[in-house]
Amino acid sequence: MTEDSSSTFDAFRQAEALVAQRRPLDALQVLAPVLEAEPNAPSVQLLAGRAYLGSAQLRRAEAAFRRVLELDPTDHYAMFALGKTLQRQSRLPEAQTQLRLAVAMSPSPEYQEALGEINARIAVERSK
Structure with a gap:
């Protein structure tokens, strides 16, 4: 695993923990570089969708969940x-x-x- 992929994975896990702690805005901040690095990863889009939903950004949540379903119906x-x-x-x-x-x-x-x-x-x- 390269340093970049390791830091991306760590950021994903941190964002996941923040969503679980009901801190979606913090999760989105941590997840931003992961979304940029892995925009076509269903797991990243799903986590972003959960954070958007948790922060009542409903249009963004909808777009993220629809993207997951495009990638994995x-x-x-x-x-x-x-x-x-x-x-x-x-x-x-x-x-x-x-x-x-x-x-x-x-x-x-x-x-x-x-x-x-x-x-x-x-x-x-x-x-x-």
């Missing part, structure tokens, strides 16, 4: 995260589509709960 977590991002933007039908796909790919309780929330919100809005 089978990433069910990116679909779930994109669905949650769209939900926060009140784009419920689009969110529902992403969450349905995520549940179909990996029927985890977290994904199913999120889809249930969207389905309920859409049903309430239709009944108004």
Whole structure:
């Protein structure tokens, strides 16, 4: 491993820890050079998306999750995260589509709960 790749890896891990500590703005600062060095790495885009979502930068989060799905269309977590991002933007039908796909790919309780929330919100809005 070269010194550059080692420092990129260390910065990625540090940014990951900061996201886990709910410090998304700090994570984005640490992640900036990693994003520049590895713009086509799904893991880097996914982490950036999580940090953007955590800091309510919803359009940037959406773009990052969509980029992950361009790079890896089978990433069910990116679909779930994109669905949650769209939900926060009140784009419920689009969110529902992403969450349905995520549940179909990996029927985890977290994904199913999120889809249930969207389905309920859409049903309430239709009944108004």
